[in-house]
Amino acid sequence: MDDKQRSLLLESSSRFPPPPGAKLSYGTAGFRADALILQSTVFRVGILAALRSLKTQSVIGLMITASHNKVSDNGIKIADPCGGMLSQDWEPFADELANAPDPQTLLSLIIEFAKKEKISFDGAFSAEILLGRDTRPSGESLLEAAKQGINSIVGAVVHDMGILTTPQLHWMVRARNKGLKATEADYFGQLLSSFRCIMDLIPNERKINEIEDRLIVDGANGVGGEKLEAVKKMLSGLVIEVLNSGKEGGILNEGVGADFVQKEKVVPHGFGSNHEGIRCASLDGDADRLVYFSVPSNSSSKIDLVDGDKILSLFAVFIKEQLSILEGDMKGNNNYKARLGVVQTAYANGASTDYLKHLGLEVVFTPTGVKYLHTRAAQYDIGIYFEANGHGTILFSEHYLSWLEAKNNELSSISQGSELQTAALRLLAVSKLINQAVGDALSGLLLVEAILQHMGWSIHRWSELYQDLPSRQLKVKVVDRTAVVTANAETVVVRPPSLQEAINAEIAKYTRGRSFIRPSGTEDVIRVYAEASTQEEVDNLANSVAELVDQFLGGGSFP
Numbered sequence: 252m253d254d255k256q257r258s259l260l261l262e263s264s265s266r267f268p269p270p271p272g273a274k275l276s277y278g279t280a281g282f283r284a285d286a287l288i289l290q291s292t293v294f295r296v297g298i299l300a301a302l303r304s305l306k307t308q309s310v311i312g313l314m315i316t317a318s319h320n321k322v323s324d325n326g327i328k329i330a331d332p333c334g335g336m337l338s339q340d341w342e343p344f345a346d347e348l349a350n351a352p353d354p355q356t357l358l359s360l361i362i363e364f365a366k367k368e369k370i371s372f373d374g375a376f377s378a379e380i381l382l383g384r385d386t387r388p389s390g391e392s393l394l395e396a397a398k399q400g401i402n403s404i405v406g407a408v409v410h411d412m413g414i415l416t417t418p419q420l421h422w423m424v425r426a427r428n429k430g431l432k433a434t435e436a437d438y439f440g441q442l443l444s445s446f447r448c449i450m451d452l453i454p455n456e457r458k459i460n461e462i463e464d465r466l467i468v469d470g471a472n473g474v475g476g477e478k479l480e481a482v483k484k485m486l487s488g489l490v491i492e493v494l495n496s497g498k499e500g501g502i503l504n505e506g507v508g509a510d511f512v513q514k515e516k517v518v519p520h521g522f523g524s525n526h527e528g529i530r531c532a533s534l535d536g537d538a539d540r541l542v543y544f545s546v547p548s549n550s551s552s553k554i555d556l557v558d559g560d561k562i563l564s565l566f567a568v569f570i571k572e573q574l575s576i577l578e579g580d581m582k583g584n585n586n587y588k589a590r591l592g593v594v595q596t597a598y599a600n601g602a603s604t605d606y607l608k609h610l611g612l613e614v615v616f617t618p619t620g621v622k623y624l625h626t627r628a629a630q631y632d633i634g635i636y637f638e639a640n641g642h643g644t645i646l647f648s649e650h651y652l653s654w655l656e657a658k659n660n661e662l663s664s665i666s667q668g669s670e671l672q673t674a675a676l677r678l679l680a681v682s683k684l685i686n687q688a689v690g691d692a693l694s695g696l697l698l699v700e701a702i703l704q705h706m707g708w709s710i711h712r713w714s715e716l717y718q719d720l721p722s723r724q725l726k727v728k729v730v731d732r733t734a735v736v737t738a739n740a741e742t743v744v745v746r747p748p749s750l751q752e753a754i755n756a757e758i759a760k761y762t763r764g765r766s767f768i769r770p771s772g773t774e775d776v777i778r779v780y781a782e783a784s785t786q787e788e789v790d791n792l793a794n795s796v797a798e799l800v801d802q803f804l805g806g807g808s809f810p
């Protein structure tokens with residue numbers, strides 16, 4: 252690193268002093284905190300993104316969002332060249348950068364890390380970053396801080412992509428690095444044409460069905476609502492009504508959005524008895540999560556939730572149907588049996604796991620966070636992953652996609668329009684519709700809608716695939732959440748000692764009881780999850796476990 256680069260880094264970072272006393276961590280999905288203390292973090296992540304671009308010689312994404320958190324929070328995360336999350340081996344350096352106390356320490360850290368990673372500043376490759384942000388009011392000034400961070404690396408180029416959903420930015424990064432067209436219009440174009448393709452391939456005899464073509468979507472007063480309005484204008488075959496689009500003056504994520512709906516299991520603001528029986532969906536603040544629900548008749552505010560596990564199950568049923576057509580009667584020479592796998596976390600409802608296993612699927616578990624699920628799902632030819640909260644997607648391996656393309660070509664010459672070829676075409680369309688970079692509420696919604704039409708299923712028929720076990724989630728505020736250490740995909744507490752034994756003793760009191768705790772990676776709380784055979788039992792179990800957390804970790808309150 253030459254003197255010009257060193258003095259540029261020193262000079263620019265002196266304008267972004269870190270907040271005194273704050274200890275920041277990259278967490279489950281990037282840095283998140285009150286937006287007022289994030290200027291220096293965002294500036295430094297700008298530097299990090301430029302370094303990542305130099306290291307990988309690829310375009311990198313930077314997204315300014317705090318997803319489901321309250322509107323006064325914000326956050327920042329990096330999209331790697333493939334469009335996925337930042338490689339985990341860079342997270343410790345991200346933490347060091349964010350917490351460096353002064354410009355000189357920051358510079359030393361960068362020099363040392365660049366040496367270790369063999370990052371060259373010789374100008375042969377210029378760092379290139381795509382920047383996106385959600386609709387939070389703090390986004391604009393944080394974007395400026397990110398730009399200044401990126402521009403602290405000589406020659407770095409920034410493209411401000413404007414207000415986007417998180418998955419749109421990830422999609423664009425992936426497309427750019429594959430040499431494909433990567434504008435928002437290209438994104439919408441791909442989604443709409445592959446949606447149309449699946450709809451056009453619905454067999455005629457299935458077209459008379461019980462399903463109505465109206466869908467009502469809660470946009471969480473965020474970016475997803477805005478983008479869905481744009482999709483709506485280009486869509487045919489489906490009538491979408493967007494509530495909480497952000498234009499009516501509602502507050503982002505307040506009493507609305509997928510996180511609220513999934514955790515509280517009540518209607519979001521703006522929904523009520525006039526929506527009884529209708530298919531409804533809810534997006535989160537940055538539109539990377541999607542859940543469905545319906546309002547039962549005579550309910551106060553309770554909903555029938557169709558969560559990420561059921562979206563996963565719907566996708567699995569559809570993919571399995573296409574694979575059994577394609578693999579059931581293999582014609583020609585080029586035959587191959589796809590490895591299909593499903594990835595869940597400990598938050599998946601036990602009934603969903605039983606259902607998926609009953610379908611004969613391979614189900615595996617990872618810790619919470621898309622970075623873990625995505626990596627695991629990528630090990631299959633077709634890997635479907637979902638968090639119960641509605642974040643997930645279907646990944647197709649390059650190898651399987653090439654096979655599918657070749658098979659489709661072969662079938663179009665020997666049996667054009669056959670069931671076999673149609674199944675191949677459907678799978679190819681799914682691989683284009685569903686975001687290959689990260690879970691995406693908009694593309695997930697279009698796939699759900701196309702599959703429901705294909706099956707001829709109402710939301711009620713879909714919801715009855717299996718009956719969820721009653722579950723409850725609580726948050727407990729403690730003095731230091733890092734005091735809790737877990738193992739076995741977060742299902743067992745290993746520290747503090749004896750806490751797991753105490754939790755086990757509570758679980759043993761209930762039929763089909765299950766409970767685990769873990770520190771949140773996005774909020775300063777310990778999360779408690781419980782499941783049991785009745786709602787009353789599960790509420791008792793969750794409360795007793797929350798009390799144990801309080802006893803063991805002290806200073807508790809229940810936000």
Ligand SMILES: CC(=O)N[C@H]1[C@@H](OP(=O)(O)O)O[C@H](CO)[C@@H](O)[C@@H]1O
Nearest residue numbers: 279280620621638640771772773774
């Ligand atoms: C129980 C729960 O919903 N946890 C969420 C939440 O993480 P926590 O580490 O639990 O705060 O936010 C993550 C990012 O959106 C998401 O991946 C994860 O599933």
Ligand SMILES: [Mg+2]
Nearest residue numbers: 318535537539
């Ligand atoms: Mg989100």
